[in-house]
Amino acid sequence: MAEVVLNNVWKTYGKVEAIRGLSLSCKDKEFLSFLGPSGCGKTSTLRMIAGLEEISSGDIYIEGIRVNDVDPSKRNIAMVFETYALYPHKTVFENIAYPLRIRREPTSKVKEKVMHAAQLLQIEELLDRRPGELSGGQRQRVGIGRALVREPKVFLMDEPISHLDAKLREYMRAEIKHLQKDLQETFIYVTHDQLEAITMADRVAVLNLGVLQQLDTPAKLFNQPANEFVAGFIGSPPINFLQCELIPEGEKWKLKHPAFELLLTDKIKATLKEKLPAFTGSYPVKLGFRPQFSTVGHQKQGPADIKCKVFILEPLGTEMIVHLLIGKDRVKVLASMDFEASIGDNVFNNLDMDRIHIFDGETGKTLF
Ligand SMILES: Nc1ncnc2c1ncn2[C@@H]1O[C@H](COP(=O)(O)OP(=O)(O)O)[C@@H](O)[C@H]1O
Ligand SMILES: [Mg+2]
Known part of the structure; x- marks a missing residue:
């Protein structure tokens, strides 16, 4: 052996x-x-x-x-x-x-x-x-x-x-x-x-x-x-990271970023509660989401929408990398080749909440 x-x-x-x-x-x-x-x-x-x-x-x-x-x-x-x-x-x-x-x-x-x-x-x-x-x-x-x-x-x-x-x-x-x-x-x-x-x-x-x-x-x-x-x-294009604060507001837990607030699902909240038992006030975290697991569109699509602006489009032939500005942060998401937009357009980036990641802002460890 x-x-x-x-x-x-x-x-x-x-x-x-x-x-x-x-x-x-x-x-x-x-x-x-x-x-x-x-x-x-x-x-x-x-x-x-x-x-x-x-x-x-x-x-x-x-x-x-x-x-x-x-x-x-x-x-x-x-x-x-x-x-x-x-x-x-x-x-x-x-x-x-x-x-x-x-x-x-x-x-x-x-x-x-x-x-x-x-x-x-x-x-x-x-x-x-x-x-x-x-x-x-x-x-x-x-x-x-x-x-x-x-x-x-x-x-x-x-x-x-x-x-x-x-x-x-x-x-x-x-x-x-x-x-x-x-x-x-x-x-x-x-x-x-x-x-x-x-x-x-x-x-x-x-x-x-x-x-x-x-x-x-x-x-x-x-x-x-x-x-x-x-x-x-791991992954290409690489995962997007956004520095956020985790904020509990009664029963509702949110991620707060200078440009948006994201309401967390019950499933995410339950996991975070387990991982951060002593947590009361706000807590620094990084939101991670992969370019493959979010969609970009001109209309609002659901509660996990983030408002952003188109920075540039990179067509690859079979799919397109869309660079977006979320406040001052740049992220990349994948879209189909028929997605049309111009630089500066206001669009929505809809996150797949089951596939986002939340990392401890201090240790980098995965919380969700
Ligand atoms: N013979 C050596 N003498 C001193 N430092 C070394 C020697 N070999 C490697 N290192 C150091 O050890 C670390 C790991 O090197 P290495 O194993 O070659 O990494 P990798 O293959 O992942 O690039 C580096 O900081 C490197 O500078
Ligand atoms: Mg080597």
Whole structure:
């Protein structure tokens, strides 16, 4: 069972705390992604799992065995980096075969394994070429091929396609995901690109400043974010945030923004009451709503309407991003291509109250 478990793992470089108390497990045959902004500790974590970086404190287990002091070569893992680190003078065949040559495997076995990897990656016709004669995507496949022939139980990938152009990235996303399903092995995949993480991974671990924010399926991260950071990092166009005050007026609870007041539903009120038991006066919160879950129209549509002005329209072909001004705040909502409006028009943004989010203004934690 190629399970990877991290138990209260810390990584410090001098005074820098790159990873702070990270505990998580990646299941056997799972495609797990580490997602977070640059500098949040993704590479450090992957390198500790690989054994290329010392663990400052805590424990890492691979296949049930504590590997803190196990040599990288004995961990049954293979790592694919963003830079391919291919040998320029060796052929593609020899680049892929390299780990097997080091192990002194018999020539017939080497040939068999390289051919099998090349077949899986569809690079059989490139085996005689040298890295200089390959495109970026092809080179990255050679890098993956070199990982494949080692027949590891766990594949570790650090931003393997980040530097490719957008079109090739989209193509390679599907290729790598397909490969993982084909191989039925455990993949841990690091990226700063939320789209890559949510389209490829079974589950995503969102990191910020060395701290795990949430580990969940892409759908859960999108619909039930644990906090403001996760909500803001997942989704495109990104979620809208509006600074508000939560105000109880007898039985009616409201969100007050400089430009509007929003009456909360009984369901939201009940949840907030549970989360904020000591709350009496007003309380700072952030209202979050996704561009996908509100509608814009020229007429009032219901109690959850917010008055706004059109800032600009961005037609995408299949749908339109409508930028709106709510007081001094800018938000984006999605509309159909037949929505017509001019800059400065007064319109209404109708929120889907079941799908709004309310975050604690101080801690960023999800209240609703
Ligand atoms: N060898 C190192 N020496 C000192 N600081 C480092 C070293 N490697 C990484 N760091 C720091 O640790 C933090 C996490 O880095 P890293 O794991 O590379 O993040 P990510 O891969 O998410 O961009 C950053 O603040 C980075 O500057
Ligand atoms: Mg990195």
